[in-house]
């Protein structure tokens with residue numbers, strides 16, 4: 001990285017609805033060969049629920065961490081198809097992705113819902129990775145700042161300064177997810193600085209300087225170093241390129 005930062009970078013692989021247990025096992029074994037001892041970057045794997053146990057077992061005694069891709073805000077009850085914070089914690093998840101744009105778009109997740117999930121995750125000692133980001137239409141119509149600010153404030157509403165500082169925010173412009181179009185490092189930096197300013201307004205400067213803000217959206221080995229070198233970008237949330245060991249390892253290495 002070109003800029004020295006006090007925050008430890010975090011690179012998380014969001015596998016989405018990909019990888020059976022057998023595929024996940026192969027992928028984790030390949031990732032482990034290079035990254036088992038990685039201490040400079042927090043490396044997080046977020047497989048689908050069905051592969052959490054297998055991945056959890058494979059990464060014990062490594063520095064690699066586990067994350068889920070979603071959870072419900074209630075502790076238990078009649079919520080068919082859902083899982084709770086305690087259930088994923090039991091599998092040694094330390095992280096959970098919340099409010100991904102696919103959940104917002106296809107499953108109707110609002111800032112209010114993301115906020116309830118974020119609070120429930122923190123209460124269960126999980127670190128939430130809270131996703132925000134504007135659509136192409138919102139950017140082109142000049143509403144990017146308003147949209148991102150509203151998502152950050154709404155999703156993180158009512159969190160204590162400590163909980164805010166320990167949360168991770170992922171800035172993922174919707175137009176860059178899975179499209180091959182990456183935000184330029186300057187475009188991404190501008191929004192990361194904006195998000196940090198919102199956190200400063202919600203808490204104080206120390207909290208804003210502590211919170212880690214990842215970039216996500218078509219990150220690849222070829223563009224990762226430049227993005228991660230920007231002053232307010234603390235690593236990445238990786239989709240497509242996390243499904244293959246070589247590209248994921250190279251992206252993690254770019255964050256060191």
Ligand code: PEP
Pocket residue numbers: 014172176177178179180216217218219237238239240241
């Ligand atoms: C994502 O969905 O979180 C993501 C960043 O996907 P991709 O890297 O494929 O754009």
